Amino acid sequence: MTKQFVTTTVNGDTAEFICEPGESLLDALRGRLQLTGSKEGCGSGDCGACTILLDGEMVCSCLVFAAEAEGRVIETVEGMADGSVLHPVQRKFLEHAALQCGFCTPGFLVATKALLDHNPDPSEHEIRYWLAGNLCRCTGYDKIVRAVQDTAREMRNERKTA
């Protein structure tokens, strides 16, 4: 089959790649663009380690065809920090020790950013259901939920003082 030429925007920059028609966006990000922050834990949309934002919507990039990225806007974990200044959720994950092995972490960070963009004051219940598509086998989720709560608190306070 004919290979596809794709022009897209990744973390604010134009990106171009050639891909197989059946190739996943995750494989293209990791293999074609060397953005290996997004991880593959299952390849079937069950673990959330490949979570990215596609036109602002949270998706599992393993379930999106690379060719579908044409003309779209992609945000990955590599684009979360502002230069060397971490996004609050990245900083809070470190402060709360919300990662052990760190393999699921990129997916959790992107999913959390999506949650807080959408709902700045989520309850514990809302946090737990929003993140239910992201598997973590190390932490038991306790410190992840606390880190998300603390991030939301800080971002709300910053908005108030801004």
Place this chain on the structure above:
Amino acid sequence: MNAPEAKSGFRHVGTRPVRPDGIDKVTGKAIYSPDFVAPGMLQGAILRSPHPHARIRSIDTSKAEALPGVKAIVTADDFPTLKSLMVTMGESAGNIIHVSRKCMAQGKVLYDGHAVAAVAATSAVIAAEALKLIEVDYEVLPHVIDIDEAMQPDAPLLHEDMVTEGVQPRPDKPSNIPTYVSKTKGDVAEALGRAAAVVEGRYSMPMVHQGYIEPHACVASWNADGQANIWCSTQGAFVVRMLTASVLGISQADIRVTPLEIGGGFGGKTTVYLEPVAMLLSRKSGRPVRLAMTREEVFRASGPAPGVQIDFKIGATADGYLLGADLSMKYNVGAFPGNGVQVGLITALYHYRFESFAMHGWNVVTNMPGIHAYRAPCAPQVNFAVESAIDELAYKLGIDPIELRLKNAVVPGDPGFTGGTLGEIGFVECLEAAKAHPHYSAPLGPNQGRGVAASYWINAGGPSVAAVSLAEDGSVLVTTGSPDIGGSRASMAIMAAETLCIPYEKVRVTIADTSAIGFSMVTGGSRTTYATGKAVIEAAETIISIMKARAAGMWGVDVADVAWGDGEAICLDPAKDNQRLPIGKIAARMNNTGGPISAEASVNPHDYLPAFGVHICDSEVDPETGQTTIVRYTAIQDVGRAIHADYCEGQIQGGAVQGIGWALNEAFIHDKAGRLDNPGFLDYRVPVCSDLPMIDTVMVEKPNPAHPFGVKGVGEVPIVPPLATVANAVSRAAGVRIRDLPLSPDRVYSAIKSKG
């Protein structure tokens, strides 16, 4: 975050600094094994058996070889014939022949997913296409999955030459039972005859999987001169080196193994499945080769934890003193003999003072993947039976379940699990902390029940090497061979900084490859902070001695007149006016005062202490669906002393949640044809965030006197109590005892209905 903060007398131990590798892991920069790329690298793929048991008549690879882009194909014929040799992998042991056969089937396939051939090609698409062109002629054989069926005399035999070890006289016929073990104390029948209450039952659970989120992956590059590089995800680069060299029959020094960041292991990444195959593909093609498992391959073809069937009978006096225990354990170890029931034997009963016991155990091979270590390997299974029965006994006698455990708990000086006597263990302290915890006396709502269970894990010590050196500005480099699976760089930096009395940020930690530092055992057995920590502390102490000698030389005083404190040498000679030399000044002049300041420590400590944990769970059972909700969970553990308080708590929380998943949801399910029916995270259901409450932790600190900072192992014991803790809670909530895991809604619902 309910742990004590920095203890008096320590500046770093017990605090919660950000881990040194943190930023790499929250920005996507950290390189895990599936991320690694070598120049010119080929993509490999493995053909796996669709049958659980079959003889391989022939394999025809000619069509695959002819496919453009295919550079190498490997089958069992490419593996050397090995002599029987037992090897240890840290928390497990096995025969090197079986390690090799887990990498590639030889003669027979023994489980659904067993590797039969491998391909390396210029792209993953071509490699996948080539697999379809390989023709394997199978003679399908009858298979066996069930423990009882596998033990029958007429069961399909997995290994025609396997005879039960541990039985006298030696059996003259092969069977599916590789191992029998037993241990007795006193007269159990007599003791149970005197009991005021007896509980008897059969307990069971299927195989479960570690479920690390990162699938196994590696890149191997084997040059024509015999030297090779392997980059992989492992809990122990040295075990990868030893196993790969042994399977391939080559020199260990020819293989340099670089451990990349590891995406979870839990014991499951202390062996090799892919590395020897990737090596052979690389030698044949002359290029680096990547092999990576899919999630389905991880479930079908790596090493799960054994399923069990356990018969247990236990009796006590009217006031709750344990008289006797009669225990029969059958461990389903999958396709190869493994370390199953041998560990069950030493982790079953030794936390209580039984007057008498009789333990019998069998390992049973079946057409499922061979087991491998999973966090406190083989202990949770038997603990589920023992702690469920203790709970029933307490209920029958009308004694509070923690009180009954306190009456029988072992204390320092009691006999040890493997000989000797118990040292400064903290079991009673954990039980007392559980009894006093507000959770234990909180009111319960409708359809709710509270469960408690207790357990221990032996922990481990063993060999580790660490190096500590000074940079010219007095900052400090620590190098170890212990992969960091959950924050151990931080604990090593804390221990080095504490020893040297310098800021935490002045210490940086590197995990070295196998050619850059001496041997260390795997990151496993809850041994790293204890044993590798000891090596780091010892090397740092040597650095202090060297720095004191350099300072003495610079001052012209005797070294006995130099002390170390607050990151500087202090001159005790009154004539020198109590001068001080900070670490930075000593380092700046080190190459003029005797040369680089660097030290390596090689340790092999065995003065570790076992860990004890007591968990409390409130569950709510929906009587109309059988669905269980975990409402509240508290895990209490003697940690010795927490070095990094957050990562200590994290181990306890993570272990507890893996145990909750094991209790409620997780199971390998095989269809009638012997194929794994749920090889994905949709159907093999690990706990998700919305399944759980916060996991409260209480860290009891009874320091290990043999470790400079009091460390005991932390990582494994928390997975042991949850199975019975949850089952006891569910049984109370449902009003009926359930002795089989998982406690899936259909099982709980049926139990509620059957009680009428």
